[in-house]
Amino acid sequence: MNVELITTGSELLLGFTLNTHVNYIARQLARLGLRIERQTAIGDDRAAMRQVIAAALQRAPIVIITGGLGPTSDDVTREVVAELAGRKLLRDESVAESIRERFRKRNRTMPDSIYAQAMVPEGARVLPNHNGTAPGLALSHENVLIIMLPGPPRELHPMFEESVMPLLKKTVPAARALDCRVFHVAGLPESVVEEKVAPVLTGMSDVELGYCARPGEVEVRIITVHADRGDEAERRIRAALGHDMFGAGDVTMEQVVVEQLTAAGKTMATAESCTGGLIAHRITNISGSSVVFRQGWVTYSNEAKTDQLGVPVRVLDQDGAVSEPVARAMAEGARQRSGADVAVAVTGIAGPTGATAEKPVGLVYVAVASSEETVVQRHLLMFDRETFKWFASQTALDMVRRAIRK
Amino acid sequence: MNVELITTGSELLLGFTLNTHVNYIARQLARLGLRIERQTAIGDDRAAMRQVIAAALQRAPIVIITGGLGPTSDDVTREVVAELAGRKLLRDESVAESIRERFRKRNRTMPDSIYAQAMVPEGARVLPNHNGTAPGLALSHENVLIIMLPGPPRELHPMFEESVMPLLKKTVPAARALDCRVFHVAGLPESVVEEKVAPVLTGMSDVELGYCARPGEVEVRIITVHADRGDEAERRIRAALGHDMFGAGDVTMEQVVVEQLTAAGKTMATAESCTGGLIAHRITNISGSSVVFRQGWVTYSNEAKTDQLGVPVRVLDQDGAVSEPVARAMAEGARQRSGADVAVAVTGIAGPTGATAEKPVGLVYVAVASSEETVVQRHLLMFDRETFKWFASQTALDMVRRAIRK
Numbered sequence: 001m002n003v004e005l006i007t008t009g010s011e012l013l014l015g016f017t018l019n020t021h022v023n024y025i026a027r028q029l030a031r032l033g034l035r036i037e038r039q040t041a042i043g044d045d046r047a048a049m050r051q052v053i054a055a056a057l058q059r060a061p062i063v064i065i066t067g068g069l070g071p072t073s074d075d076v077t078r079e080v081v082a083e084l085a086g087r088k089l090l091r092d093e094s095v096a097e098s099i100r101e102r103f104r105k106r107n108r109t110m111p112d113s114i115y116a117q118a119m120v121p122e123g124a125r126v127l128p129n130h131n132g133t134a135p136g137l138a139l140s141h142e143n144v145l146i147i148m149l150p151g152p153p154r155e156l157h158p159m160f161e162e163s164v165m166p167l168l169k170k171t172v173p174a175a176r177a178l179d180c181r182v183f184h185v186a187g188l189p190e191s192v193v194e195e196k197v198a199p200v201l202t203g204m205s206d207v208e209l210g211y212c213a214r215p216g217e218v219e220v221r222i223i224t225v226h227a228d229r230g231d232e233a234e235r236r237i238r239a240a241l242g243h244d245m246f247g248a249g250d251v252t253m254e255q256v257v258v259e260q261l262t263a264a265g266k267t268m269a270t271a272e273s274c275t276g277g278l279i280a281h282r283i284t285n286i287s288g289s290s291v292v293f294r295q296g297w298v299t300y301s302n303e304a305k306t307d308q309l310g311v312p313v314r315v316l317d318q319d320g321a322v323s324e325p326v327a328r329a330m331a332e333g334a335r336q337r338s339g340a341d342v343a344v345a346v347t348g349i350a351g352p353t354g355a356t357a358e359k360p361v362g363l364v365y366v367a368v369a370s371s372e373e374t375v376v377q378r379h380l381l382m383f384d385r386e387t388f389k390w391f392a393s394q395t396a397l398d399m400v401r402r403a404i405r406k
Numbered sequence: 407m408n409v410e411l412i413t414t415g416s417e418l419l420l421g422f423t424l425n426t427h428v429n430y431i432a433r434q435l436a437r438l439g440l441r442i443e444r445q446t447a448i449g450d451d452r453a454a455m456r457q458v459i460a461a462a463l464q465r466a467p468i469v470i471i472t473g474g475l476g477p478t479s480d481d482v483t484r485e486v487v488a489e490l491a492g493r494k495l496l497r498d499e500s501v502a503e504s505i506r507e508r509f510r511k512r513n514r515t516m517p518d519s520i521y522a523q524a525m526v527p528e529g530a531r532v533l534p535n536h537n538g539t540a541p542g543l544a545l546s547h548e549n550v551l552i553i554m555l556p557g558p559p560r561e562l563h564p565m566f567e568e569s570v571m572p573l574l575k576k577t578v579p580a581a582r583a584l585d586c587r588v589f590h591v592a593g594l595p596e597s598v599v600e601e602k603v604a605p606v607l608t609g610m611s612d613v614e615l616g617y618c619a620r621p622g623e624v625e626v627r628i629i630t631v632h633a634d635r636g637d638e639a640e641r642r643i644r645a646a647l648g649h650d651m652f653g654a655g656d657v658t659m660e661q662v663v664v665e666q667l668t669a670a671g672k673t674m675a676t677a678e679s680c681t682g683g684l685i686a687h688r689i690t691n692i693s694g695s696s697v698v699f700r701q702g703w704v705t706y707s708n709e710a711k712t713d714q715l716g717v718p719v720r721v722l723d724q725d726g727a728v729s730e731p732v733a734r735a736m737a738e739g740a741r742q743r744s745g746a747d748v749a750v751a752v753t754g755i756a757g758p759t760g761a762t763a764e765k766p767v768g769l770v771y772v773a774v775a776s777s778e779e780t781v782v783q784r785h786l787l788m789f790d791r792e793t794f795k796w797f798a799s800q801t802a803l804d805m806v807r808r809a810i811r812k
Contacts, residue, residue, distance in 0.1 A: 013442045015432030019425060022447065026421030036419045038454065041428065041445040048444065180420060191517040194478055210450065211478055212417050213558065221417070270683075270704070276690025277676075277683030280704040284682025285792055287758055289706075295714065296704030298676070298686040304701040304744070308714075338710070352693055380512055383537060386691055387560050 001172050002037035003029055004060040006052055008067040008077060009151050010043035020153060021066050028160055030178050032168055033225065034062070044074035054084055057144050062171070064164075067151035069134040071113045077148055078137060082121040085141040089119040095126055099133045127163035131155045138167055145171055179230035183220040183237055184247045186398040193218045193241075200236040207233045215387050216394025217246075217253070246401060253397045254282040260404045261292040261342075268400060269338035270296040271309055271330040271345040273321065274364060278393045279344065295338040299330070309333035309345075320359065322347050324376050327365035331376075335369040342403055343369045344396045350385045364392050368399045375399065407578050408443035409435060410466040412458055414473040414483060415557055416449035426559060427472050434566055436584045438574055440468070450480035460490055463550050468577070470570075473557035475540040477520045483554055484543060488527040491547040498526040505539045533569035537561045544573055551577055585636040589626040589643055590653045592804040599624045599647075606642040613639045621793050622800025623652075623659070652807060659803045660688040666810045667698035667748075674806060675744035676702040677715055677736040679727065680754040680770060684799045701744040705736070715739035715751075726765065728753050730782050733771035737782075741775040748809055749775045750802045756791045770798050774805045781805065 005025060011017040019041060026036050037060065042048045049068070056063045068077030082089050096118035103110040117134045120126060127136030127147075132155040137148040147164060149156050185193050190213040197220055201209055207229055212219040220237060224230045238245060247256045261268055270279045280296035283289050297308050302321055305311040310333040311326055319325045330345035348364025355361045362382040368375050377399065381391045411431060417423040425447060432442050443466065448454045455474070462469045474483030488495050502524040509516040523540045526532060533542030533553075538561040543554040553570055555562045591599050596619040603626055607615055613635055616627040626643060630636045644651065653662050667674055676685045676699075686702035689695050703714050708727055711717040716739040717732055725731045736751035754770025761767045768788040774781050783805065787797045 013428065013432055013445060015429045015436060018429055022419065023421045023424055026419055030421060037449070038458070039419060039447040043443070052444070182422065189514060191477055191520055192515075194519070195517055198479075210416055210480055211476075212415075212423070213476070215560065219417075221420075221422075223420075272683075272686075274690075275687075276695075276699075277678075277686030277702055277704065280678075280683030281681075281687045281795075284680075284704070284706065284756075285795070287756075287791060289682075290760075293682075293704075293706050295707065295710040296683055296702075298683065298690070298699075298702030298704070300690065300696050300699050301701065308701065350690075350693075354696075382511070384560065384564070385693055387537075389687075389691070 001034060001061055003034050003062045003064060004056040005036050005039040006049075006056060006063065006065045007039065007041045008044065008049060008065065009041075010074075012041045012067075013043055021156065024153070024157065025064065025160070028165065029168075030180060032165070032172060033178050034168065034172065035178065044068060044076065046076050046080060049076060049080050050084065053080060057084065057141070057146070061143065062145045062147070062168070064147045064149065066149045066156060069117065069136075069148060069150045071111070071116050071133070075116070078119060078121060081137075081139065081146060081148060085121060085139060085146070087121040087123060087139070090122055091115065091118050092120040092126060093118075095120065095135055098128075102133055125167075127159055127167075129155055129159055131158060136163060138164075178223055178225060179227050180221070180223045181230060181234055182249060183234075183241065183245050184251065184253075185218045185220060185241055185244050186216060186246050186253065186394065188218065188244055189213075190218045193220060196240045197237055200240045201233055204229065204233055215383070216391045216398075243402070243405070246398065252282075253394055253401070255286055257397050257401050257404075258283060258286040258289050258292055260401060262288065264404055266341040266404060267292050267294045267339075269294050269334045269340035269343040270396075271334035271343060272296065272298050273300060273305070273330070273346060274348040274350045275346045275389050275393050275396070276300065276350075278389050279346065279396050282393060282397065294340040295334075297334060305330060309337065322349055322359055322363055322365065324365055324378065327367035327376050328369075328374050331367035331369035331374055341370065342400055344400050345369075346392050346396050348381075348388075348392060350388050352385065362388060364388075364395075366392065366396045366399055368396075368403045370403050375403065407440060407467055409440050409468045409470060410462040411442050411445040412462060412469065412471045413445065413447045414450065414455060414471065415447075416480075418447045418473075419449055427562065430559065430563065431470065431566070434571060435574075436586055438571070438578060439584060440574065440578060450474060450482065452482050452486060455482060455486045456490065459486060463490065463547070463552070467549065468551045468553070468574070470553045470555065472555045472562060475523065475542075475554060475556045477517070477522050477539070481522070484525060484527060487543075487545065487552060487554060491527060491545060491552070493527040493529060493545070495525040496528055497521070497524050498532060499524075501526065501532055501541055504534075508539055531573075533565055535561055535565055537564060542569060544570075584629055584631060585633050586627070586629045587636055587640055588655060589640075589647065589651050590657065590659075591624045591626065591647055591650050592622060592652050592659065592800065594624065594650050595619075596624045599626060602646045603643055606646045607639055610635065610639055621789070622797045622804075649808070649811070652804065658688075659800060659807070661692050663803050663807050663810070664689060664692040664695050664698055666807060668694065670810055672747040672810060673698050673700045673745075675700050675740045675746035675749040676802075677740035677749060677751040678702065678704050679706060679711070679736070679752060680756045681752045681795050681799050681802070682706065682756075684795050685750065685752065685802050688799060688803065700746040701740070703740060711736060715743065726762075728755055728765055728769055728771065730771055730784065733773035733782050734775075734780050737773035737775035737780055747776065748806055750806050751775075752798050752802050754787075754794075754798060756794050758791065768794060770794075770801075772798065772802045772805055774802075774809045776809050781809070
């Protein structure tokens with residue numbers, strides 16, 4: 001059973017307001033086994049709204065409309081829906097009273113236009129709004145449940161949880177929650193991830209499989225209505241990906257690294273040149289990281305690499321700052337000077353300037369020093385500056401993750 | 407002349423990925439006087455995609471489709487469009503070669519499936535992708551311009567600016583651009599900004615005025631169709647805000663700081679506790695920052711503050727790590743040890759844990775040391791951990807900006 005979502009409001013199409021309703025409502029609906037099949041955004045335009053709502057009523061058993069319930073002339077949702085469903089708009093005295101009460105409490109003068117919000121299509125149910133004057137409305141029309149909600153998130157969210165969810169639960173009692181699982185993979189391109197995962201799910205046609213490539217990671221997503229099939233698919237995916245999968249669900253690489261360090265009772269340090277503090281920033285975004293994160297250096301200049309980390313001037317002169325020996329010396333220097341168990345170092349050319357004949361923009365060396373060994377990787381990350389930094393930081397964190405396990 | 411935007415990808419409807427394409431594309435189009443009239447999001451479903459694209463082709467002269475151009479089996483955009491426009495899909499050898507080249511440079515094995523991205527509908531123009539393997543495509547069909555773009559923002563954005571904007575400029579030469587200007591203010595709350603700006607624009611009813619509060623800054627926005635009125639409004643706004651306005655247009659605080667340091671021939675250093683590297687990360691996001699950024703420390707622990715920055719153990723014991731004297735000692739130590747002209751230090755409690763009876767979560771001290779003086783500010787920033795870090799870094803950068811001018 002699927003849902004169509006119609007988000008109205010010109011601000012959503014002008015580029016100034018991010019449409020967060022889709023994410024919020026999708027996550028709520030997933031708890032009931034419902035999915036948004038289509039989402040349409042339109043401006044405050046009566047003709048377009050009429051057309052979009054009419055088409056949705058032909059397709060979906062549940063139509064949710066956000067916005068356009070305010071008191072101003074561009075708020076036309078309730079009129080359009082009443083017209084399409086052939087209902088009169090009647091003034092609801094209890095809604096009018098609660099609006100008056102709200103203004104009284106705030107000692108504000110109430111414009112007459114505000115009563116537009118007390119108009120309710122005949123037969124509709126009022127969904128109370130504790131955070132604004134416009135109530136939500138729910139209306140059954142020819143086997144379609146139409147739900148109208150106010151646009152501001154701080155009004156919509158509590159209304160959704162208090163009124164809409166119970167209503168939907170009654171409407172779709174037989175629905176089964178969607179089992180949606182996400183797995184995060186680092187160190188492999190999307191096409192290789194697919195080559196590993198797709199074959200092991202052959203024959204599981206009741207499990208929907210999808211991929212999403214992000215800088216430095218690939219997400220594998222499965223959706224099914226059968227939890228046992230989800231378990232089986234997850235078991236196979238985990239086996240296929242092995243240690244290249246770094247986590248499942250709402251988890252980030254930095255969270256995994258902090259958790260694994262904590263569990264192992266180990267500490268880390270960072271020595272960053274081209275990533276410029278991003279690795280330390282990501283680690284310290286995690287609450288509790290102060291226990292495992294000892295110290296970070298951002299050594300952009302050669303002098304700082306020598307003064308702060310003890311990189312020999314001779315090595316810098318001979319191999320250049322962006323080189324395997326410098327990455328190694330930075331990691332080992334940071335480990336020794338911080339007293340941390342593991343230290344990671346990054347040196348590279350973020351661009352767009354700084355390239356030489358032998359060393360192109362995007363070249364980066366990442367080194368991880370531990371008590372056993374120092375591992376250095378060379379990568380060529382041809383991205384814009386910020387994506388380059390992100391990608392390099394992801395590689396560095398992934399190498400730390402792999403080093404902790406040893 | 408209006409545009410329909412169709413965003414594809416199941417992740418957009420499952421609640422895991424925020425749809426940022428609408429905002430980005432709307433802002434680009436506004437520069438040409440174009441507006442998005444309708445935006446529809448659908449999953450990776452061939453039938454739904456076919457229906458939505460076919461309907462859009464009947465309504466709009468320009469249809470932009472994002473996503474579904476990747477190499478995996480759920481990427482069907484180019485097939486659906488070719489089918490609707492009655493074109494064959496032909497392999498474009500120059501695209502195939504540039505994909506091969508990309509893999510060669512990265513020393514990666516190339517799966518055969520990747521060649522799906524070299525398939526181009528007959529008569530379509532290829533929009534090069536410098537940040538991924540899937541090129542964009544543009545196709546004219548029965549007076550409709552169809553533009554297909556890859557889903558990842560870091561691929562879509564440069565492609566939009568390099569290829570789509572010039573194409574649209576040729577298609578809609580007569581459109582009149584909206585004059586939209588943004589001014590960035592730091593150090594003042596939104597209400598104070600409004601009190602300063604609103605009165606000076608009284609009587610300019612042809613200039614639309616708006617505000618947007620973001621962590622650590624307020625944006626003032628004006629929109630008009632008359633460039634001369636935009637100039638007049640801008641002159642008044644600049645006079646009203648003075649030095650609290652740190653920039654106009656697409657500019658960030660870190661960019662302004664790097665530019666002003668460069669212009670003044672000065673250098674800076676950072677000593678970060680609770681911001682954990684974020685200030686250094688923001689500075690090093692700016693190309694050319696290596697000239698002005700000497701060195702950064704992330705000193706989370708007390709030992710690191712003493713070892714690396716020379717903060718006296720006595721001061722740490724007496725006043726605690728989150729205190730005015732420690733912030734001051736960190737900034738002065740960083741300035742002295744790095745040899746930079748200006749050093750900024752931050753120490754605070756990001757939370758959610760770490761508070762004491764006298765020191766609540768959100769307490770932060772920011773110090774800036776220069777040749778003339780050391781200035782310390784105390785703030786109480788009651789936000790979640792990441793917003794706290796951002797806000798503190800913004801305050802620190804703003805203090806550096808103000809210190810450079812002296």
